[in-house]
Structures are given as C-alpha cells and as structure tokens.
Amino acid sequence: MVIGWILIGAIVLGVLWGVAAYNGLVRSRQELKSAWSQIDVQLKRRHDLIPNLVEAVRGYLTHERETLEKVTQARNQAVRADNLKDKAQAENFLTQTLRSLFAVAERYPDLKANQNILVLQEELTSTENRISFARQFYNDQTMRFNTAIETVPTNLIANLTGFNKVEFFEIEDPAQREVPSVKF
Amino acid sequence: MSFTFVEIEKSKTHTITGLFWTLVVLYLISTYALVWSFRLFLGASLQGSFLQILTIVAIALLAATIHWFFSTYQLVSRMLVAVRARSLDPGDTYHARLKNVIEEVSVAVGGSIVLEPYVISTPAMNACAVSDFSGRSAIAVTEGVLARMNRAQLESVVAHEATHIASGDSLTKSVFCGLFALHEEALKRFSGLFSSRSGLDLLLGRTGVWIAFSLMILWIVHAARRLCEPLISRQQEYRADALAVRLTRDPLSLAEALRLIAGHWRGVGTYGESLSAIFILDPGIERLSEKEGWQADLFSTHPPTEHRIEILLGMAHVGQDEFDSRRMQPPQYHQDPVPSRVPQPSGSDTRWFVWLDGDWQGPWPLERLSELGTLKPDTWIRQQAQAKASPAYQDPFILQMLQTRYGYSGPVAGITPRICPRCRVALTSVLYEGVTLDECPACRGCLVNRDQVSRVLIREEYSFSDSITRLAQTIEAIANPQRVAKRYGDFPFSAMKDQQCPVCGASMVRKFYTLAYLVEVEQCWMCGLTWFDRDELELLQCLYERQVPEDRRAV
Structure with missing residues (x-):
C-alpha cells in the first residue's frame, strides 16, 4: 500500500518535472527565434546602408568601378538568401567585399575629408558591431539550447517531443572572425 | 557565473x-x-x-x-537631474557615436532592454547607470569620457553599465540612492544656501537655528545611508566588469578605460558624492574604496581600482609592466591643421560707391558689386546720390546680394535663420570637433552655447596653426589674471549697443571668456550664448589644452 502511494507520487513528480522541462525547452526555442530575428534586423540595416555608401564614394572612386559593383552584387545576393546556410555564406562574402572596398578607399585621402562619408563610416562600423553582437548572442543561446537537449535528463524529453539541434551562425574561415575595420 | x-x-x-x-x-x-x-x-x-x-x-x-x-517615484528622471545629465545633441558626431555604442550594447544583451542615452556636460570622466521600477533605464556618460576615449574603450564602459542594468544592480543602487542620497543632496544644497550668507539669510533672520536644524536632518539621512551601504555589495563591480568583458570580449579596453578614468578628475563636486554608488568609479577618491578588508567590504561601494585592472589584465593575458609601459607612451596627436570649415547645407538702378584701398571707388550697379570679392558685409559704402556712408550690411539690396553670395536662399520650412551679430548675414551650420556650430560665412566668427564650448574645449581632433599657438603663448606670458580681476572685478564687461543676440535679441556684452582664459568674446547677458570672432574659439581651446598636462590628454 505504502509502496503504491510512493510509486504514484514518484510518477506524478516525474510528469510534473517533464512538463516543466518541456516548457523550458519551448521557452528557450522562442528565445532563439527572437535572437535570430535580431540578427535579421541588423543584417537588413547593413543592406540598407550599403547603397548609400556606394553612392557616396562613387564620385571619389571613379577607377574602382569593379570593386563597387562587387559590393552591390554581394549585397543583392545577401538580400535574396533565405535559409541559414546560404545567408551565412552570402553575408561572409559581403563582409569580404566590403573589406576590399575599404582597403581600396585607403588610397583616397579626399574621402577622409568628406563629412557625409565620415557619418556613413560611423553608421557602418556600428552596424558591423551590432551584427557581431547579435550573432554572439544568438550563438550563446544556441549553445545553451543544444546543451539542454543533449544532456541528461532533459535529453529524454527533447527526444520524446522532437527537439532538434540548432546550427550556429558561424563564420567559416577563422581568419575572417574579426569585424572588418572600417577606416577611410 | x-x-x-x-x-x-x-x-x-x-x-x-x-x-x-x-x-x-x-x-x-x-x-x-x-x-x-x-x-x-x-x-x-x-x-x-x-x-x-x-x-x-x-x-x-x-x-x-x-x-x-x-x-x-520617477526615479530615473530625478536621478538624471541630480547628476545633471542632458539628452543628446543630434548634430554632434561624438553624441551620435555614443548613441550607436549604446544601441550596439543593447543588441549584445539580447535587445530586450531599452537603454536611454544621456550625457553629463562636464570635462570630468565618469559614467553611470540608473533604472527604476517602471522599467526605464538610462546610461549617462560625461563629455570627458566621450572626448578622451576611443570607440573600444567607450564600448567597454557602456557594456559595464549595461550589465549593471541587465543584472538589476542598477535598480538596487538607484533605489538606494533615491531613498537617501537624493534627499541628502537636496538638503546639502539647502544648508549651502545659508552658509553662503545669501538673500535667504537676510530673509529668515534666525540663520543659526536653520543651519542647526538642516544639519541635524542631514546628519540623520547621512547616517541612514551609511547604515544601508552594506546592502550594496562592492562585488557587483567585479561582476559587472566580468560580464562586460563577456559581452565585448575585450578586457584590455576596459582596463585602459578604468585607468583613464582613475587618472583624471572623476567629477567630484559636479554631482554629489553620496550618489557615488551608481558610477563606474567612485567620483570622490575615497580612501576606503582603495582598501581591502572587511570594513572596506562593508562600507565601500567600489572595490580597489588597481585590483579591478589586475583582474582584467589577467583575462587579457597582459602583464602589469607591459600595460604600464604602454601607458607611458606619448599619445598620438592628429597632426591635421585646422581645416577651413566647410559650410553645410542649410534690384534697382541705384549705384554705390565702395570704400576700397582708402578711396571711394565706383559708382557701380548691384551686378558689378556682386562680382567684387573684396566687398564684405562691413565694407563702407555710399549710395550715389547720398552723402552718408554706412556699412554694406545696412543696405537691404546689398545685404540680400551678400546673402546669396554666401549660399543663403531664404528661410527653409519657415524657419528664419540666426543672423551674424557683426555682418547680419545668415549663419550656416558647420561641424567643428564633432559639434555642429553656427558660423558666419563672411567673418568666420561662430556662435556657441556653454555646453558646446565645454565640448569643444576637451576634444582634440585638430592641432592648432602656428599663429594660434604663438598667440596663446603671448597671452600666457603677459596676462596676469589677478591683476585683471582686481581691475575689472567679477564682471569685466562693456555692453555692445549695436550687437544683439541672434537668438533672444538681448544686447551682447563684451567680456573675457573667464578670468583664467583671457580671450575676449561677446556674450548675451540673457541666454549666455557666446560669439567668438574668427580664431578666438581655437585660441581659447589652445589656452585650455596648454593647461592640461601632456600625459593626461586624449589618446
């Protein structure tokens, strides 16, 4: 009789724990979604800034049409990308082309004097930082989520209810980990 | 953690x-x-x-x-008033940078907290964070920090404050300050009224009683604050440092920032020292803060700065010696000369004689005058039929012609522009040291308010031309502030009858900017707007910078 009660108690406790763990997982998945939308917002900010930047420097960089075109192209590609992998790839490519644009711009001292471009430079630096911060936050959340669904005992609930591991938003080449330094 | x-x-x-x-x-x-x-x-x-x-x-x-x-109740606004914080100036590039940095950091903590940016208008160096129960949070940074820190250092300071807010330390500290410190500050100001023997003294008569009474309440509030101080742990600062590094991944910049703040005036006297809990470093250099031990742990709100720096250097794997030697390197100055400020986007048959090269020349029609580059707003002119000579700006036709020459094409969106008190030409907005100023396109004088002056003074984007440096040296050599003070009293001025303040219309007063810096300026006696003639602002800035020791300047 007593053992029966203990068993029933244990089962009830187990079910309660299971519900709590499931809710916790759902919550962190929601947090992941909002972290991802933050990256999206910042990426969009960058996409919106780039046409302005290209327009502003076009007058100075008359001999660098190719570089400018590449940036525009990379930007359009990044806007079109929809799944995570493509997006990461396109954004990496965009970062690369931006970096080459800034390297080229180093050679034009006139650019330094232009106030509009200095303002744009500040905005772009800020956007690059925001993207990397948003990515950092997203990856931190991803790590917490992945750890939760792979460790005992939450992995039982995760397997039962079909939670899958989430990919990191990563930059593949470690040499590119640094934010491009935006300097004219 | x-x-x-x-x-x-x-x-x-x-x-x-x-x-x-x-x-x-x-x-x-x-x-x-x-x-x-x-x-x-x-x-x-x-x-x-x-x-x-x-x-x-x-x-x-x-x-x-x-x-x-x-x-x-409304704690954030009251705290911001107490530390004399102001909202950002949208035309200022340093402020734009601060706004961006704060938004970046808010992204880094997950974007769930709105951080309001504020500046404290003082050359001192410090930063603080406040929040209240309504969920409002604000970060305020002094102008000194904005001028002297690079982006990475500013970012780490803001990150430190943001983690205080995110972790709720800031709410606890704000409530703590609201309960006692705010009242203490108000009382101090109140009893200060009596000790300075001002008008209230005469009004009330029994000064002694009032002083005793307010001092007694002050002492009680002060004692209560000290009693509650153990509830505010100094460990919170270590934790905020660590969390800030976790956000920015840059312990070295935070160490540099702490060293920079520690080495400067931290603003004691500007905002009350009883509010010290909300600042990144104790504004008053309290001995207890720099000590270890249980007593310091209990009654001090800040841990020893050197220990904080040591921990951060440990995270960065940088030795103390290495860090110190880096600090001793002379700072890199911008060697660009002062640029000529680039303006930004903001008829009849009568003939005139123009006084040029010591002689009346002409008479010329308006079209010819507009081609005459040497004609300035203050050049003497005389209408053909009249004997009376007057400055060019007094003639409406010529003034209009000059306006067009300087790129002014009528009021934009119904806003009448500010007018140069000397030339009567519309002022244009220019950017100097990151501050948007009103400058006269003709005489290159500029109109600046007190806030803007203090911002310009501490920023060092440009070095000065030789002539300005020489002038500053001469002023330093011959000027004797004590003698000037004795001669002119507290208010050396003379009213300029024909010069009106471009904003409020009161007359301008000619005076020294302060007795410490003997630069003559025109100041509106009503609103305090100051008119600097060409190069005078640079001269004041040069004089100010020469007073700051080499190793304390912006890096």
Missing part, C-alpha cells in the same frame, strides 16, 4: 526587500525613541501597552511606505 538574467533577478529582489525592511526598522527605532523621550519629558511610565506598541509599528510601516513611494 550565470548570464540568464532571470536568475540574477532573484538576488536583486532580495536586496530591494532588505532595503525596505531596513527603512521600516529605522522608522520604528526613531518613532519609538520619540515616544520614549516624550514620556520621559512628561514623567510618565516608560511601559507601553500592547496597543501602543502596535500603533508605533503601524506608524513606522506607514512612514516607511510613504518614504518608499515618494523616493522611488
């Missing part, structure tokens, strides 16, 4: 509850003491009935609750 803010939230509510109950106990003790002394005075028995004790407890609870709500 956990970075989920829900978990940290729990410890924060404990401290806040603790603060409330301490307040209740304080009121209980004081009510009881009052009743007790009253009875003693009347000669009644000291034994109170149960009902009486209950009443005392109820009164104490009520008083504490009233005190609590009164003190935490």
